[in-house]
Structure formats: structure tokens, C-alpha cells
Amino acid sequence: MAGKNRLPRSLSLKSRVEIAGLLKEGRRFPGNYFTLVWMPAEEFKYGVFLSKQTGSAVERNRLKRLFREAVRLNRSHLDKTGKLALLPGKQANNKEFNEINADVGRMFERLNRET
RNA sequence: AAAGCAGGAGGAACAGUCGCGCUUUAAAUGAAUAUUUAAAGUGAGGAAAGUCCGAGCUCCCCAGAAUCGAGGCGCCCGGUAACACCGGGGCGGAGUGAUCCGACGGACAGUGCCACAGAAACUAUACCGCCCGCUUUGGCGGGUAAGGGUGAAAUCGUGGUGUAAGAGACCACGGCUGGCGACAGUAAUGCCGUCAGCGGGUAAACCCCGCCUGGAGCAAGGUCAAAUAGGGGAAGAGGGGCUGAUUCGUCCCGUUAUUAUUCCCGGGUGGACCGCUGGAGCCGGUGGGUAAUCACCGGUCGAGAUAAAUGACUGUUGGUCGCCUUCGGCGAUGCACAGAACUCGGCUUAUAAUUCUGCUUUCAAU
RNA sequence: GGCGGUAUCGUCUAGUGGUUAGGACAGGUGGUUCUCAGCCAUCAAGCCGGGGUUCGAUCCCCCGUACCGCUA
Numbered sequence A: 001m002a003g004k005n006r007l008p009r010s011l012s013l014k015s016r017v018e019i020a021g022l023l024k025e026g027r028r029f030p031g032n033y034f035t036l037v038w039m040p041a042e043e044f045k046y047g048v049f050l051s052k053q054t055g056s057a058v059e060r061n062r063l064k065r066l067f068r069e070a071v072r073l074n075r076s077h078l079d080k081t082g083k084l085a086l087l088p089g090k091q092a093n094n095k096e097f098n099e100i101n102a103d104v105g106r107m108f109e110r111l112n113r114e115t
Numbered sequence B: 001a002a003a004g005c006a007g008g009a010g011g012a013a014c015a016g017u018c019g020c021g022c023u024u025u026a027a028a029u030g031a032a033u034a035u036u037u038a039a040a041g042u043g044a045g046g047a048a049a050g051u052c053c054g055a056g057c058u059c060c061c062c063a064g065a066a067u068c069g070a071g072g073c074g075c076c077c078g079g080u081a082a083c084a085c086c087g088g089g090g091c092g093g094a095g096u097g098a099u100c101c102g103a104c105g106g107a108c109a110g111u112g113c114c115a116c117a118g119a120a121a122c123u124a125u126a127c128c129g130c131c132c133g134c135u136u137u138g139g140c141g142g143g144u145a146a147g148g149g150u151g152a153a154a155u156c157g158u159g160g161u162g163u164a165a166g167a168g169a170c171c172a173c174g175g176c177u178g179g180c181g182a183c184a185g186u187a188a189u190g191c192c193g194u195c196a197g198c199g200g201g202u203a204a205a206c207c208c209c210g211c212c213u214g215g216a217g218c219a220a221g222g223u224c225a226a227a228u229a230g231g232g233g234a235a236g237a238g239g240g241g242c243u244g245a246u247u248c249g250u251c252c253c254g255u256u257a258u259u260a261u262u263c264c265c266g267g268g269u270g271g272a273c274c275g276c277u278g279g280a281g282c283c284g285g286u287g288g289g290u291a292a293u294c295a296c297c298g299g300u301c302g303a304g305a306u307a308a309a310u311g312a313c314u315g316u317u318g319g320u321c322g323c324c325u326u327c328g329g330c331g332a333u334g335c336a337c338a339g340a341a342c343u344c345g346g347c348u349u350a351u352a353a354u355u356c357u358g359c360u361u362u363c364a365a366u
Numbered sequence C: 001g002g003c004g005g006u007a008u009c010g011u012c013u014a015g016u017g018g019u020u021a022g023g024a025c026a027g028g029u030g031g032u033u034c035u036c037a038g039c040c041a042u043c044a045a046g047c048c049g050g051g052g053u054u055c056g057a058u059c060c061c062c063c064g065u066a067c068c069g070c071u072a
Helices: A016-025 A057-077 A097-114
Strands: A027-030 A034-040 A045-048 A082-088
Touching (some): A016 A034, A027 A097, A034 A097, A045 A057, A057 A097
Parallel strands (some): A045 A082
């Protein structure tokens, strides 16, 4: 169980080229609080991306942490491997963690069904 | 007690579980850089913010001495690595007061500007008025700047002498400016005496005087270096097939300044590493100083990310709000402003509850 | 992260300390027309916010806000 819920930094998307490709080519799934972009790949990789329009630095940091925590907890429910981008919208501001967590869980189940 | 002034503190705490970054150690894998796992340690602020000043550091021009230009600063003394910052003092202004505010050199170096109104806005002048003369009784000429009026600002104020009427024209008292001298003070300055004078304002208008400043910024700058394009230099006669295989043999292609091929130099994209955190550091004590702060002694190490680590959940306590209301209980709310990005010293701006110290005014009581 | 710049009616813009803050487009009203367009007349609407200097600030200075560039 210990190894199941880990989410080290090496799994986060870092390369500018990779990210641009994913956002351009990936399939989009709109959720309640965020948009999910999916592209099948050998290895699981994720990223949370926010623009300055979303809010102040504190709000952006908080959203990023909440979404990363949600990905960490729900990763075991995902059957497939691929690249994953989460684009939170303004409506996600000031939301409770369990609301975001539930939304991410729903989207992962939808991914399992539809791809 | 009420109202207020000044300076602070505070920036929820503890425990547990699951995670993330960094450091160290150990183990496994591996030729190695490393990767993975485990354990331990450690992990946002008083403003980390704005990027407004001052520095360190790096590169560039160059060798910062002077001049010119541009920009900044501007009462005095002290503090500091430095500052536009800080402390103390002076002067001016606001307030009953505690206290607060001040870009606070020069308008006699020169130039410009001062709308409207007003006679006149800066060197000349007179609208009403006052006085004298003349008069055709409508005014005209002259004198005057007291009074009225305009304006943000109008030639020092009051009283008198004087006069046709008046005026610093003269006198007394007072105010202001400048020079000189005495005293107090390191000084700014204050105060007294004396002499000269009393025609503005504006320098956050140009400017003058004194002082300071070379430019850019860690995405600075340096090291390594896949790939790709092209450049320079050197070597250079061979390369491929047939054969189990080397020599050999045979076939095809290329061949002497070239080309194929190889190597080196250079280049520097994706990327990696250094810069990268121990410093004008922090805490305590003693001493000097009104203070800012300095000296000495002792202790201490407290983030280092790079699509960028500090999060989630649970419980207890503390705030805050609401309800029941006697102690108290129940419920709600994760609870101000806000997130390190090379590092310091300041300034400015944003900040919820809560809370401490000193002082002022008014009222009341003793 | 660092370094610069801009802000004027709804939109695009003039405006070097005293302006009724000017113009164009858009908008409203009236007229012309059988009606619309066009034309004519006319109206409304603005200096990003807060301080300071000045008699007086869109303009000069300071602080903030928003937006836009440059830089590997």
C-alpha cells in the first residue's frame, strides 16, 4: 500500500515541447472545475497548468497543490497510462478539497470508460 | 470613565496518518554519472509584495584624473559599507495638548511665466476718489496714492508731523531682509547691539551653486554538451559484393589539387552542472553614546526550488460568529494580508481577531 | 524572475500650468423623405485612483491600480 499512492516529481511534465504537444494534440474532457487533456503514452505523466488570469500567486499555488493531491489519491483508479494535463478554471477557486477530489475521481472513471 | 497620541507584541498551537523538495547516511542495481528504496534532519514572510533607492557579485565599455552631457540629492551635527535611510537638534506649519507634518540652498547671476478680474501683475501706471488751476459748467490740465474697488498676490503696520491734498517725505514704536560685531552653541540657529534697506510670487519653470553617479543585470556570467545546418584544418586510396573465414582470387563503383571516408578545431539548440547560499548573519551579555549605533565576549547555523518543493485528512485546544443562556453547553467557520527565486541595508504599500507600555485632554470621585 | 512603457467620452485619438478639454466614428432627439439611407441642426457622455507643489494641475512630483512590450 505504501508505494501505491506515491507521486514523485519525476512523473510531472516538465519539457516545454512535450507540454505544447499534449495541449495541442490531446483529447479534451471538460469537468466541473477543470478541463482534462489526455494522450495515451507508455508512461504515466501529469501536469497542472494555470494562467495568471486564475488568481494571485497564493490562489494559483493552492489550486496546483489541491489538484496534485487529488491526482495522487486517484491514480490507482486509472487503468491506463498516458500523459495527463489538468487545466483548472476560475470556478475552482475557494473550493473544498473533497469537491475537487470527487471531480477528479469522476473524470478518471470517465477516462477508463471512453478510451 | 470617555476621546485621543506615540511605540511595540502577535500573525493560531499540539499530536497522528498519507504525500512533496533538499541534505546526509545505508542498501540494491550499475562500468560509471546515476537510479530506486529506507532512515534521520530540514523546509516561506513581516511584509517573502511593489521593484522606489543604496550596496555586494558578474560581464561589457574602459582604466573612471579632468571636461562636457544626462540624472539624482539639497537646514545642521552624528550613525552607516552606502543611501533619497536612521537618530538628535534648528527653523517653519497644524493641533487645547500628548504629538504630528515639511523636496527646508539660491528669486541681488540671468531668462521665462503670472489666465480671468483689475487703472496697474513689474516698472510702469491711475477707474472711482481727494486737492489745485482753468472753464463754454459738459469737462480739460496738473498734483496725489491716504480711502474705495479687483485679485491668490498691489510697494511694511499703527499713530503722529507735514501738506492745497498727500506719500517712509520725516518722526516714535513695532515687523521683516541683509551686512558687521558681542554672547550661547561643534553647527544650523537663537539673542543683543549697530549700519544699510523695505518693489511681489514662481526654481516639484529653465537655471545658478555645492555634493554624488560609467552601463547592464544571476534569464548576469561560466563549464560540459546529444542533434541539426553550415565553416576551417589535417589525413586520405580505397569502399562494397561473392567465399564458413584471413591472406589470396574475382565482380561492381570511385580515384591523385577533387570526391568517398576518417579525425581534429570551431560552433552551440534540447538538456545538465557551477553561480546558490555562512552573511555588512542571528541570539544573549558587558561597556561607550541622549539616541541611531559602535566595540568586545559568549553562543548558534535557520529553505535553496527551476512548468518551479511547504499539501491533504483526523483529533484536541485557542480565536471569531450565531443560538440557548448561571457556571457553561451546542452549532458553524480552517481563521487578516499574503507564497522564497542571487544576497544584504532601507523605503513604500496591504494586513483580521487579540494584546502590552508610556503619554495627553475633558469629565467624575477621593 | 529581471527591465521598460502606456492610461483622455462607448471606440480611435488631439491637447507643454489658466481651454466651455477639441476632432472622427458610434448613440439620442428634431428636420428633410411616402419610407430607409444620406444630408442638416442639436444633445448627452471623458482626463485610471489617492496624496503633494502651485493662487490654479489632464499637464509637474510621489504612492497605488490596470494593461502592453522586451529579455533565456
